[in-house]
Structures are given as C-alpha cells and as structure tokens.
Amino acid sequence: QVQLVESGGGLVQAGASLRLSCAASGRTFSTYAMSWFRQAPGKEREFVAATTWNGGSTYYADSVKGRFTISRDFAKNTVYLQMNSLKPEDTAVYYCAADSRSPWVAGQNVWDYNYWGQGTQVTVSS
DSSP states (O other): OOOEEEEEOOEEOOOOOOEEEEEEEEEEEGGEEEEEEEEOSOOOOOOEEEOOTTTTOOEEEETTTTTTEEETTTTTTTEEEEEOOOOOOOOOEEEEEEEESTTTTTOGGGGSSSOOOOOEEEEEOO
C-alpha cells in the first residue's frame, strides 16, 4: 500500500515554469513505476510522463516532450515533474500514480496504475 500526495500546482502565465512534487509514503517506493497524468475539464485523463522503478527509463506524451521532465528522488520518496515553457493547453489537474504490479513497464494507460494521488491544479493563462 502506498499513499501519494501531490503539490506544487498553481496559476502561472504562458512560458513560465512549475515543478510538481509527489511524495509517496511507505518503504517500497523504489519498487514502483511512477507516472503523471492530467485531466482538463470535460476531457478524459491523459498520460503525461512515466518512469520505471529504478528511473532507468522515462516516457513522455508527444505534447510535452522537450518541455517536461520526470525524475525521482529515492532518498525523499518523491517523484517530480518539471514543467517548462507552459502553454494554456497544459491547464489541468495533474495526478501522480504508482504501479506496483509491473514496475519495469511504466505504462501510459490509466489502468496500468493501481495507486493515485488526489491531484494538484495547474492553470496557465495566456
């Protein structure tokens, strides 16, 4: 069992940067694949970025590739999402997720993850 708590969201102007954090409870953080998803009003939850259990592989949605970076700090049991060059279309609630079942995969589908945080709002104004 793991609990995930996101932070770092806020209101920024287009072109700005934000860093989201996801703190995980428990001693098995290093055995989970971790990811970020987002959900805009009226839209389905979509994949943003993921990293495997050891941080050896990372994956990004095409819409954020080159602008966002996912990383994890094993000492702090935390995964980050550095977001640069933000655009109004990045506005959404951002969710952290963990997968304990296939941590070497770092899937890109909602059903690949069995633990979810409550989300943090990111709003980008034009």
